[in-house]
Amino acid sequence: MPQIVLQQVCKTFVLRKRQKGMLGAMRGAFTREKELVRAVRDVSFSVEEGELVGYIGPNGAGKSTTIKMMSGILVPDSGEINIMGRTPWKERAAHVSQIGVVFGQRSQLWWDTPVLDSFELLRDIYRVPQAAYKRRLDDLTALLDAGSLLNTPVRQLSLGQRMKCELIGALLHAPRILFLDEPTIGLDAVTKLALRAFLADLNRREGVTMLLTTHDMDDIEALCSRVMVIGRGALLFDGDMDGLRARYAPHRVIRARLARPCESLDLPEAESVSLDGLNAEITFLPARVDPARLIARLAEACPLADLTVEAPDIERMVARMYEEMAL
Amino acid sequence: MSETFRQSPLGLWTRYMRIHALSQLQYRGWLLAMLPSLVYVVTDPLDAVLMFDRFGALGDWTASRILLVYGLALLCFGLAELFFRGIDYFPQLVRTGEFDRLLLRPRALLFQAAALRFHLNRLNRVVAGLLLALVCLRAEGAALSPANAAMLILAVIGGTLAYAGVLLIAAAASFFTVGDSELINLFTNGSYQVAKAPPQLLPGWLRRAFTFLMPMFLFTYYPAAAVCGWEESRVLGWLALPLCAAFFGLSALLWRFGVRHYKSAGS
CATH class of the missing domain: 3.30.70 (Alpha-Beta Plaits)
Structure with a gap:
């Protein structure tokens, strides 16, 4: 059975429209127009263990919503999600201890303290034994060349350095699946290359399944054997890069x-x-x-x-x- | 620290607190930051003290009596803020979508939410409330037998849970209405101000509301009355913990219901 299975997953958000200006805001206290946004509609796909999948689509297409549903943050309105035999939002704790999630736009680390403090907190949150933690941390810092960053407060790190630390933090508990939401956003070319090399290596050595969203097509070309395209909530394409070219270009x-x-x-x-x-x-x-x-x-x-x-x-x-x- | 302790909730809580304390000590002004709330906490009961000083007692009610009730309320509120501070920040957490981070970690959500914030300056209320209560107990000539001491301690635990419950209800509401609600301050900051008024002088409905609805008097007035012998039923004094715990339980259920309605924000 595939590691990740989505079947006809739908998610709708209710947006409350407000009129602009003071008068509109006051009126909004009494009447509100509702607008339904169908963020994800009837999306189905499955991913085998060890696959490296790129998930692309314009802003607002439903990429992040899909990732959030797969991570157990959001509950779909209808449809089934099964990841490693579990429904994410029903067995949240068991599910999230097997996955790692990296948001390019949002930090998972504690802002004011040295990175190492965050890592030690994560070690205890995920119940990683000290010996395994030590080994894992040494491995990951060596691979990402991040040893010198560990004693720096997060707020003093550059974006690229922070991203490396975010990755280490998300991998300390050795997850089997890694979700990456725009991991290379805002990074310089050298850091992008380093991150790609690291991800490809991790996928090869440990067979970690990865699903990443990005706007940088080089990420997809360099990493992903498979690409899925989502537009206005619907899955439009699922195949390899050559197939995508044949279809759209x-x-x-x-x-x-x-x-x-x-x-x-x-x-x-x-x-x-x-x-x-x-x-x-x-x-x-x-x-x-x-x-x-x-x-x-x-x-x-x-x-x-x-x-x-x-x-x-x-x-x-x-x-x-x-x-x-x-x- | 042993591996098992480190991974236990208490061990993890300690580590959370350590990281919060370290964060705050990074900024040199932390001692200065404690001052405003200290000034507030110390000056707040002055109105009651001055009134009693000028006009003497109100029937049975003396300054020490009123301040004992007030001190207990302050202590409970302070403890709730100390241990459940993160829940106070919940509306903000939901609005910014930061709650996502909690959902991604394999630990109880309530535990994570409570441990998410910690402010050293919240110790002010705890210390002030405790001192005030102890001084007033002495002034009232209370007999601190083991049973009485136990009743007070259980009442304070109950009171802490009651305030935590109020914070939880506010947090639950934030899942549905995005934005802060001033209403909740009525039950937190507002409620221990009520403790400055003698319950006998309140209209019956208000007194009942603060006994059972927001069980204010249940964990302050009645235990204090029992301990100091103010002719109230002792049973009500013992009821503080079970009733407040039940209230907390209901709030936690409401909160869980709210979590199910969580809509993450941003990308």
């Missing part, structure tokens, strides 16, 4: 620099052709046209100085996908 673009000016280019197989002086841009669907034949035809029509074939930029693809969802 099937086009390839040939950019050619011509050796000499050309009157016109006639390539009926291509989806579109544009010519600007010596630069030609040809869009085609690899599913319909053999790229080699298309390039040969192009070279026949016009001598070429240079040529590249590109897949669309993944960020742009996702942006277009999100725009489509908003319609």
